[in-house]
Structures are given as structure tokens and as C-alpha cells.
Amino acid sequence: MKRTLGSLAVLGGAPAFDTPVVFGRPNIGSRKAFYDRLDKVLDSRWLSNGGVLCEEFERRVAQAAGTPYCIATCNATCALQLALRARGVTGEVIMPAFTFAATAHALSWIGLTPVLCDVDPDDGSLLLSEAEALIGPDTTAILGVHIWGRPSRLDELTSLAQRHALALIFDSAHAFGCGWNGRRIGGFGDAEVFSFHATKFINSFEGGALVTADGELARRARQMRNFGIARHDDVVSVGTNAKLHEASAAMGLTSLDDMDHFVRSNRENYRRYRDELAGTPGLRLLEVDEREASNYQYVVLDVDAARTGLDRDDLLAVLAAENVFARRYFYPGCHRMDPYRTHRPFPGTDSIAARVMVLPTGECVTADDITAVCAIIRLAVERGHEVTRCLRRAA
Numbered sequence: 356m357k358r359t360l361g362s363l364a365v366l367g368g369a370p371a372f373d374t375p376v377v378f379g380r381p382n383i384g385s386r387k388a389f390y391d392r393l394d395k396v397l398d399s400r401w402l403s404n405g406g407v408l409c410e411e412f413e414r415r416v417a418q419a420a421g422t423p424y425c426i427a428t429c430n431a432t433c434a435l436q437l438a439l440r441a442r443g444v445t446g447e448v449i450m451p452a453f454t455f456a457a458t459a460h461a462l463s464w465i466g467l468t469p470v471l472c473d474v475d476p477d478d479g480s481l482l483l484s485e486a487e488a489l490i491g492p493d494t495t496a497i498l499g500v501h502i503w504g505r506p507s508r509l510d511e512l513t514s515l516a517q518r519h520a521l522a523l524i525f526d527s528a529h530a531f532g533c534g535w536n537g538r539r540i541g542g543f544g545d546a547e548v549f550s551f552h553a554t555k556f557i558n559s560f561e562g563g564a565l566v567t568a569d570g571e572l573a574r575r576a577r578q579m580r581n582f583g584i585a586r587h588d589d590v591v592s593v594g595t596n597a598k599l600h601e602a603s604a605a606m607g608l609t610s611l612d613d614m615d616h617f618v619r620s621n622r623e624n625y626r627r628y629r630d631e632l633a634g635t636p637g638l639r640l641l642e643v644d645e646r647e648a649s650n651y652q653y654v655v656l657d658v659d660a661a662r663t664g665l666d667r668d669d670l671l672a673v674l675a676a677e678n679v680f681a682r683r684y685f686y687p688g689c690h691r692m693d694p695y696r697t698h699r700p701f702p703g704t705d706s707i708a709a710r711v712m713v714l715p716t717g718e719c720v721t722a723d724d725i726t727a728v729c730a731i732i733r734l735a736v737e738r739g740h741e742v743t744r745c746l747r748r749a750a
């Protein structure tokens with residue numbers, strides 16, 4: 356366990372880990388179950404286009420999300436586009452600036468205009484008063500984001516959308532398995548979209564899903580997912596190819612088999628980080644409301660540089676030197692990305708994007724890893740001013 360300043364790798368000590376401790380290492384369920392499923396796929400010679408495993412995956416995702424309809428896709432970005440098109444969204448769409456680029460790209464790629472809205476600097480949720488002020492004559496929808504799986508302000512967003520007769524879609528890429536007020540994320544707004552990318556706690560290598568209670572929206576999205584084909588040779592709408600193939604569905608199902616285990620291990624990791632870092636001045640772990648369902652997939656650390664003397668980026672560098680790779684999701688905010696740059700001020704997004712980092716978790720990260728990572732964080736932060744001075748001198 357590191358206890359002295361000189362032991363920090365960034366200041367010349369030996370790295371704490373030989374093998375990198377990384378955010379985003381995929382959970383892998385039972386290899387046997389996966390290979391058995393793959394064998395069946397190969398034996399059947401049915402590899403894509405609504406295969407039996409894709410259909411089973413859709414049933415199980417819908418069941419877990421508590422929604423009647425699920426359309427599995429090749430990724431969440433395409434699922435967002437299907438949801439928007441199937442709902443008939445046009446013109447401008449209000450979305451938070453503090454999110455992954457995919458939220459904005461999903462809109463722009465299909466000719467919609469993302470209108471970026473600032474967020475609460477404490478938790479990254481959309482600022483509702485600003486969202487309302489941004490509604491203009493061309494606004495047809497709000498695209499909410501349950502950032503890090505934390506439910507957005509669902510009551511307020513729902514009533515805002517209703518008051519202005521706007522569509523409401525949720526980018527729930529991070530929120531599969533999460534809940535709000537005892538209800539599963541998935542059943543809010545017109546449609547919600549999950550990601551099953553490799554870095555998510557349930558993965559299908561790449562993959563996503565649109566879930567909805569709206570049967571007509573589901574029917575249209577399902578058709579658009581497969582080139583707008585209604586029946587053989589009968590193309591009835593502009594479509595795309597957003598299908599989930601059977602190998603991905605096999606992985607997704609195998610992940611779902613172990614969902615409880617993944618949630619448990621994420622929860623244990625979250626609690627260990629929370630307990631190890633509790634009381635360290637200038638650090639705040641974003642709390643998960645444990646009365647609600649959560650996947651505990653993102654363990655988010657907020658670094659108050661004014662109190663620690665060490666800013667978030669220097670702490671990331673300290674960790675990287677130890678072979679610990681945390682991520683500054685979702686820096687710098689869409690408003691600072693070239694395609695979406697705007698001159699309006701985004702003080703909330705700038706503040707949170709400069710302070711937070713997402714810590715390594717998942718089944719590859721052990722309790723001992725977390726104890727060692729937290730010892731490094733505590734040491735670096737408690738001697739923050741000295742670490743910063745040394746880093747500046749060395750630069």
C-alpha cells in the first residue's frame with residue numbers, strides 16, 4: 356500500500372499494478388453458455404435478420420425493462436435514430452450538453468438539429484428552466500439522458516414535454532437495470548434506448564435496444580431497422596440496417612444470464628470505493644440511491660481542486676502512472692466539440708466536466724485493487740499541493 360509521496364509512480368516510485376486496472380473491461384459471462392449458443396447458431400445456418408437468439412434477447416430485455424416492446428439493434432446510436440425517426444421527430448431537439456458525443460451525433464446524422472442545454476453541475480442532469488427557454492417553433496422533441504445510469508428528472512421532463520406537446524425520447528445507454536420510483540428505466544417517454552456495447556455491464560460485443568410501450572412506434576422502428584421492408588420485396592419506408600446479428604445476441608443473452616452477479620459485483624465495488632474514500636476532504640463519490648434498482652456501472656468521483664490542491668486531470672495522471680486507467684467521461688461536453696461548438700455559456704457542464712472521473716469497476720476489478728487504488732487517491736489528494744508542485748516542476 357502506498358504511503359509516502361516518493362512511492363507514487365508519477366514521482367518516481369514503482370507502479371502499483373503490473374497489469375493495468377482499466378475502466379471499461381467487459382464482463383464476460385459463462386464461456387460455455389456462449390459457445391453452446393454459437394454452436395446452435397452455426398448449426399442452424401441462420402446468422403442474422405431476426406434470428407431466434409435476437410428474438411429471445413428482445414423478450415428478455417423487454418422483460419427486464421418492464422416494457423411490452425423491444426427492438427434489438429447493432430448499437431445504441433442506431434437505436435436512437437430509429438426511435439427519433441419512428442416517432443416522426445423533425446427540426447430541433449433539446450438535449451444536454453454533458454453527454455457522450457453519440458447523443459448529438461444520433462440527431463445530426465439524420466438531419467436533426469441538436470439544441471444543447473446546460474446541466475446541473477452537481478449531478479449532470481438537464482437544467483429544466485433552461486430547456487424550457489430553449490423551446491422554439493422548430494422544436495419537436497427532448498432527448499433526455501440518464502447520465503451514468505442516474506435517472507433524469509423524469510416527472511419534470513415528462514410534464515415539460517407534455518406542456519409543449521413535444522416528443523420525449525431517452526438516451527438510456529447507461530441505464531439498463533436502473534429504476535426510478537420503483538419503476539424500471541425503459542418505460543418512460545415515447546421510447547428509451549439502451550447500449551450493450553462491450554464497455555457496458557451487459558454487453559453483446561456491440562449492440563443496443565429500443566424499448567417502448569407504443570406499439571405503432573415499435574412496428575415502424577422494427578421495419579426501419581430492416582431496410583423499411585414490410586414483407587419480401589415490399590419496401591414501405593426509408594430504412595436502414597440496424598440489425599443485431601446472432602453472435603451478438605448470443606453474447607447478450609449470456610450476459611443477461613449473469614446480470615444479477617454483475618450488478619452484485621458492481622455494487623460491492625461501488626460500496627468499497629465509497630467506504631475507502633469517505634471523509635477524504637475535497638472528494639465526493641456520486642451517491643447511488645440504493646432504494647432504487649441500479650446497475651452501479653459508473654462509479655463517479657468528483658474532485659474539488661480548490662480543496663485538494665490537485666485537479667482532476669493531475670489525479671488521472673497520478674493514477675495512470677500506477678497503471679490505473681480512470682476516464683473523464685464526459686469531458687469536455689458536446690458544446691466544446693467541433694461539430695457542436697456554440698458561443699452560449701455552459702457553466703454547469705464546464706464545471707462538472709472539469710471535476711469528475713469514472714473509476715475502474717466491473718468483474719475484472721477486485722476488492723484488493725480498489726483498496727490499493729483508493730490508497731493512491733487518498734495519498735495524492737491529501738498531499739495535493741505538493742504533488743501538483745512536483746508535477747509542474749517536472750513538466
Ligand code: T4K
Binds near residue numbers: 430458552
Ligand atoms: N449515448 C451515450 C450517453 C453513450 O455513452 C453512448 C456510448 C451511446 C449513446 C452510444 O452507444 P453505442 O452506439 O456505443 O451502443 C465508449 C463506448 O464505445 C461507447 O459505447 C460508450 N457510450 C462510451 C461512454 O464509451 P470510448 O471511445 O470512450 O471507448 P474506448 O475505446 O476508449 O474504451 C473505453 C474503455 O474500455 C477503455 O479503458 C478500454 C476499455 N475496453 C474497451 C473495449 C471496447 C476494454 O477493456 N475492452 C473492450 O473491448 O467509447
